[in-house]
Amino acid sequence: MAGINEQIPSIEIHQAKPEDLETISKLVALAYQTPINPGSFTNRAEDSVEKLAQEIAEGTIILIARKGDEVIGTVRYKPENGFLMLSRLATAPEFRNQGVGNSLVKKVIDTAKSAKIPAIRLEVMEEKEKDLVPYYEALGFHETERIQYTHHKIITMEKKLEPTE
Numbered sequence: 001m002a003g004i005n006e007q008i009p010s011i012e013i014h015q016a017k018p019e020d021l022e023t024i025s026k027l028v029a030l031a032y033q034t035p036i037n038p039g040s041f042t043n044r045a046e047d048s049v050e051k052l053a054q055e056i057a058e059g060t061i062i063l064i065a066r067k068g069d070e071v072i073g074t075v076r077y078k079p080e081n082g083f084l085m086l087s088r089l090a091t092a093p094e095f096r097n098q099g100v101g102n103s104l105v106k107k108v109i110d111t112a113k114s115a116k117i118p119a120i121r122l123e124v125m126e127e128k129e130k131d132l133v134p135y136y137e138a139l140g141f142h143e144t145e146r147i148q149y150t151h152h153k154i155i156t157m158e159k160k161l162e163p164t165e
């Protein structure tokens with residue numbers, strides 16, 4: 001049992017450093033590993049360290065949520081023309097439903113507001129609609145578009161940021 005004076009580490013959010021990329025790669029692969037439809041490749045996400053480094057070189061910012069020494073969540077964003085694109089939100093399975101994902105998305109929202117970027121966009125696979133659309137709606141996003149690709153549909157969601165928010 002934890003001693004009475006033992007500190008429970010709180011969650012901290014930082015920008016990822018090169019030495020975090022391997023952990024992020026594993027965390028994303030783990031978080032996205034379960035395909036909802038058997039045979040579906042679209043729910044998997046495997047980002048190698050090289051791919052992550054390349055994304056950073058091309059302007060993507062990767063955030064990590066840490067509890068003590070452990071990386072327990074991640075998200076990334078990239079400024080596009082007139083909006084910020086948010087992607088690869090992931091919380092380690094054993095730390096789900098503790099507010100990690102919400103904290104990461106809120107950090108991106110605050111960053112966009114500070115930079116006076118008027119909107120944040122993200123994409124959800126239609127297969128995950130039932131779970132994820134309500135999740136993002138609770139954070140102020142709404143569906144703006146649904147596009148059919150060859151094997152799957154993608155839902156685009158957006159949150160507009162008012163200057164007063």
Ligand SMILES: CC(C)(COP(=O)(O)OP(=O)(O)OC[C@H]1O[C@@H](n2cnc3c(N)ncnc32)[C@H](O)[C@@H]1OP(=O)(O)O)[C@@H](O)C(=O)NCCC(=O)NCCS
Nearest residue numbers: 031089090091096097098099100101102123124131132135
């Ligand atoms: C989506 C994900 C990042 C959520 O992370 P999380 O840290 O568990 O989320 P939070 O703890 O911040 O969730 C807060 C709220 O959302 C709810 N919630 C959590 N996961 C949810 C989900 N998948 N669908 C709907 N609601 C969800 C919680 O019940 C909680 O609600 P409450 O505040 O009313 O109790 C996590 O489930 C995950 O890593 N999923 C796999 C990867 C993925 O699909 N990412 C999104 C791709 S677009």
